[in-house]
Amino acid sequence: MRRSHPNPTIQTQWLIDACLDRGVSLREIRDVLSLTNDSELRLERLPMDAYMELFNWLADSSSDPQLGLKLANDVDLTSFGGGTYMVYHASNLRDCWNCLARYDQTISQGIAISYVEDKDGGHIQYKAIQPSHVDITQDSEMTMAMLVNFCRQHLGDNWVPQQVQFIHSVPSEVDSYHALFGNSIRFGKNINSMFFTKQELHTTIDNADPYLLEVLRQHTLEQQEKILRPTQLREQVRYFIARSVGNSECTALEAASQLFMSRRTLTRQLKQQNTSFRELRNEVTEEMAKKALLETNASISEIALQLGYSETSAFDRAFKLLTGLSPSHYRQRNE
Secondary structure, three states, X not given: OOOOOOOOEEEOHHHHHHHHHOOOOHHHHHHHOOOOOOOOOOOOEEEHHHHHHHHHHHHHHOOOOOHHHHXXXXXXXXXXXXXXXXXXXXXXXXXXXXXXXXXXXXXXXXXXXXXXXXXXXXXXXXXXXXXXXXXXXXHHHHHHHHHHHHHHHHHOOOOOOOEEEOOOOOOOOOHHHHHHHOOOEEOOOOOEEEEEEHHHHOOEOOOOOXXXXXXXXXXXXXXXXXXXXXXXXHHHHHHHHHHHOOOOOOOHHHHHHHOOOOHXXXXXXXXXXXXXXXXXXXXXXXXXXXXXXXXXXXXXXXXXXXXXXOOXXXXXXXXXXXXXXOHHHHHHHOO
């Protein structure tokens, strides 16, 4: 299996346990991941690409397209470590989602979690940062199902979200999705999202411990600062853009917040490096678009949607402005 370095990792002991429970041996797991017995790779914490590969293989070998939904009943948020512990001690659901979004890099640098508020309520967004040809359906469905299970602990067993959106297409069987997520479920959207009313967001978390929350917050903050410290600012911003592109929160203001600085400070420091947030966003978007055009069979409209363009024509204009070629001409020219 080909992997780039460095590759963000994620805790996967729960997935290894799920394989073993279904009769898969450790040797089979290593064969799937092309690992030798003397490999130093720890199965309990896998690189994101290995995690996706194993998850998808288990679903296929089990002939269970809804494996992610089912595993959500056996796995909770704390299985992923990092900032997930904090959600159990936040004062209300709104604070839970803010914690997840603020400290998502301590869970894995291969995911992006955002929380967005509006006058009617708010929604949490989830994105696994993988090349567009990698199927992230199982991971996305399990994550959203875990969020529903967590909310039902505080909102009641029959609660369903105001709306749920998935980036993948409509599955062949939808009854189980409606049973879990309600009837307001949409597929083929540009990002996985779950929507809440304002009243729901202010629901109190039972057994929350504000003192323990502060301890966890300080510990998680130290973890996050260690993750960010070794990387230069330019690469930090590029990483933020890569994980949030296509999201309304892909802004200089949000990037500055994630990097624990003001927008003015971020702008000044980038200027000292002869660049800007806009230039870096154009760089990253161009790189991701080229990679998707050359290395996948995704349609141009699908690529445009993943990169945050509501219309293909807007993506065509932007890509041509950056490269001098339309997306279709670029793909044809480099085939």
